[in-house]
Each structure stands twice: as structure tokens, then as C-alpha cells.
Amino acid sequence: MQATLIPLLLAAIGLYALYKQVDVFPVFLRGAQKGLHTAVSILPTLVGMLTVVYMLRASGAIDLAAGWLAPLFGVFGIPKDCVALALLKPISGGGGLALGSELIGRYGPDSYIGRVAAVMLGASETSLYTISIYGGHLGLKQMRYAIPAALCADLAAFAASAALVKCYFPDI
Amino acid sequence: MLSAIWVAFLVLALICGAFTGRLDAVTTAVGTGAGEAVTLIISIAGLMCFWSGIMELVQASGLAEKLSRMLMPLLRPLFGKASADREAMEAVSANVAANLLGLSNAATPLGLRAADRLYTLEGRRGSPDTVLTLITLNTASIQLIPSTVAAVRAACGAASPFDIMLPVWGASIFSVAVVLLSGRLMRPWFRAEK
Numbered sequence: 053m054q055a056t057l058i059p060l061l062l063a064a065i066g067l068y069a070l071y072k073q074v075d076v077f078p079v080f081l082r083g084a085q086k087g088l089h090t091a092v093s094i095l096p097t098l099v100g101m102l103t104v105v106y107m108l109r110a111s112g113a114i115d116l117a118a119g120w121l122a123p124l125f126g127v128f129g130i131p132k133d134c135v136a137l138a139l140l141k142p143i144s145g146g147g148g149l150a151l152g153s154e155l156i157g158r159y160g161p162d163s164y165i166g167r168v169a170a171v172m173l174g175a176s177e178t179s180l181y182t183i184s185i186y187g188g189h190l191g192l193k194q195m196r197y198a199i200p201a202a203l204c205a206d207l208a209a210f211a212a213s214a215a216l217v218k219c220y221f222p223d224i
Numbered sequence: 225m226l227s228a229i230w231v232a233f234l235v236l237a238l239i240c241g242a243f244t245g246r247l248d249a250v251t252t253a254v255g256t257g258a259g260e261a262v263t264l265i266i267s268i269a270g271l272m273c274f275w276s277g278i279m280e281l282v283q284a285s286g287l288a289e290k291l292s293r294m295l296m297p298l299l300r301p302l303f304g305k306a307s308a309d310r311e312a313m314e315a316v317s318a319n320v321a322a323n324l325l326g327l328s329n330a331a332t333p334l335g336l337r338a339a340d341r342l343y344t345l346e347g348r349r350g351s352p353d354t355v356l357t358l359i360t361l362n363t364a365s366i367q368l369i370p371s372t373v374a375a376v377r378a379a380c381g382a383a384s385p386f387d388i389m390l391p392v393w394g395a396s397i398f399s400v401a402v403v404l405l406s407g408r409l410m411r412p413w414f415r416a417e418k
Contacts, residue, residue, distance in 0.1 A: 058386055061369075065278055069285040076281060083280020086329060087273035091265055098261040104233045106257030110249035111241035144226060153264050153376045161382035170377055170388050174370030175395035179363035184225070186359045189336050190343050192351050195359075197410035202363035205403035209365070212395035220391050 097146030105150045128211035133165045137172055138210045145178040164224050171213035179206055267379035275371035279327055292321035306354045312341040316358060326367045335362050350416045364403040366396050
């Protein structure tokens with residue numbers, strides 16, 4: 053399905069923009085420039101996070117923590133190799149991207165672990181960071197149920213990622 | 225918070241590496257990790273630029289606004305009395321539309337504007353349910369095109385980088401449902417102070 057969806061979407065957006073008399077290519081370039089800026093601005097975060105992830109991986113800490121917590125996360129069907137990602141993603145987007153990319157590279161993008169890691173990344177937000185941004189902006193003194201509800205949603209996203217990858221790609 | 229966690233990770237790598245006798249490997253990792261981060265960014269920057277450009281067209285052509293207007297009736301029931309306020313609901317819908325389209329640069333300012341308006345409607349005190357609904361909605365991801373993840377998969381040689389889209393949608397929708405439902409169910413335990 054996605055084989056037709058993406059090209060179809062691109063052509064449709066281009067045609068619609070042209071029909072709306074948007075100066076298509078310059079506008080595209082302006083957006084691409086913003087994308088480049090985003091990529092450059094997340095580089096320092098990624099350097100900081102990926103280095104630490106590699107150090108933790110080399111020291112054996114990730115495997116150790118995953119081993120301890122695997123039974124807990126296993127209840128929700130989250131594979132052992134993705135436990136560290138489930139812990140890091142709610143706190144840091146850059147950290148999640150770093151660890152997720154490491155998993156996708158290590159196990160291969162079309163492997164079960166690689167796919168689950170990708171879906172986990174795509175289906176979750178940096179929830180605790182988001183709460184701190186909004187809470188800080190408004191000066192809220194207490195967040196009531198925001199944190200537990202957000203963590204429930206993260207857990208739901210991760211459990212659903214593992215389950216849906218298994219359903220959608222039954223032969224891996 | 226992140227600073228403490230980051231330092232904790234460094235300390236953990238030291239202690240764990242010393243115990244397992246792998247400090248050599250930990251030291252090597254300092255060089256490879258930093259280098260890999262640059263390689264990763266370079267390999268995903270192309271797709272990030274491209275989608276960012278496409279999404280600029282989505283905004284400029286008015287499609288984002290259209291989506292935002294379509295979302296408004298769906299979002300109204302979540303915001304109780306505040307749903308009667310046009311300004312608040314427009315900001316909320318624009319925030320959700322920006323999230324759906326993956327316009328991360330636009331989504332946060334729009335979300336903060338919506339949060340501000342909702343907070344004002346509630347008299348700017350306590351932690352009102354409408355504001356918390358908006359915040360928790362922003363903690364669950366709802367992205368139509370997971371372009372960054374697809375870029376990482378493409379960089380790693382995936383046969384079809386976007387083939388994870390349906391599971392991503394499924395897991396996203398499930399997590400949005402869970403955040404809204406669990407927030408609602410938890411209200412009695414977390415009463416608002418007046």
C-alpha cells in the first residue's frame with residue numbers, strides 16, 4: 053500500500069499547491085532549508101546521546117538493565133532489546149533517536165527488533181519533556197494526572213508497536 | 225533533569241565498564257559514538273529536508289488549515305465548556321494538525337498558544353482539566369508520515385523504508401486513545417485545587 057501512497061501523496065500535494073497558485077519550488081526550498089536547520093540543530097544532542105549510548109552498550113550496562121527489566125516489560129510483549137529504548141524515549145527525543153538508530157543499524161531495518169524500534173520511535177513522543185515544556189510555560193504548580201497518563205500512553209504505544217509489527221510482518 | 229540523567233549515564237558506563245572489565249571498549253566507544261552521530265545525521269538529512277519542503281507546501285497551499293478545520297468537530301467533545309471558545313479551539317486544532325503533519329517547528333508554538341488560551345479561560349489558576357487534556361494529547365504522538373524514522377531505516381538499507389507506516393498509525397491511535405481515557409479515569413484521584 054505504502055508503495056503507491058507516498059508517490060501519490062507527493063503528486064497530489066504538488067498539484068494542489070500549483071492549483072492554489074503557490075510558487076511551488078521556492079516554497080519547497082524554504083521548507084527544505086528549515087529541515088536542514090532542524091538536522092543541524094539536533095546534531096549536538098545526537099552526538100551527546102549516541103556517544104553515551106555507545107558507552108553504555110560497550111560497558112554492558114544496557115544489556116544488564118534490559119535483563120533485569122525484561123520480565124516486567126515482557127508482560128506487555130516488549131522485546132528485551134527494546135527495553136532501554138522504552139525507558140529513554142519519554143525523557144529525551146535525541147536519546148530515543150540515538151538508541152533507536154543504534155538498534156535499527158545493529159539488528160537491521162527489516163528485522164523484528166529493527167522494525168519494533170522504528171515503530172516505537174514513530175508512535176511515541178518525548179512525553180515527559182513535553183509536559184515540562186507546557187508546565188514550565190504556564191507556570192503550573194502541579195501536573196495532577198498528566199505524568200501517569202502520559203506514561204500509560206507510552207507503554208500502550210510500545211506494547212502496540214511490538215504486537216502490530218508481529219501481526220503486520222508475520223514472517224520475520 | 226536531562227543533565228542529571230546524562231551524568232548518571234556517564235557514571236554508569238564507568239562503573240559498569242570497570243566491573244565487567246570492558247573499560248577499553250567503553251573508551252573506544254567515545255570515539256565511535258560521536259562519529260556515528262555525524263554519519264547518521266548526514267544520511268538522514270536529505271529525507272528530512274525533502275519532507276520539510278513538502279510540508280511547507282502543505283502549509284502554504286492551505287491544506288494544513290483545511291485539516292485543522294476538519295479536526296475541530298472531533299476535538300470539541302474533549303474540551304467541555306472551553307469548546308465554545310473559538311480562539312481556543314482554533315489554536316487547539318492547529319496544534320493537532322501540525323502534529324499530524326509532523327511540523328515539529330510549528331506544533332509547539334501553536335500548542336503553547338492553545339494552552340495559554342485554555343488556561344486564561346479557566347482563570348489562570350490550578351491545573352485545569354482542559355489544559356491537561358491538551359498537554360497529554362501532545363505527549364502522545366500522532367504523525368501521519370513518520371519521515372525521520374523512515375530516513376533512519378533508509379540509511380540502514382531498508383528494502384521499503386515506509387513499510388512500517390500502518391503499524392505506526394495503529395500504535396499511535398492506540399496511545400492517543402489510552403492517554404485520553406486514562407486521563408479521564410484518573411481524574412477522581414487527582415482533584416483540582418481551587
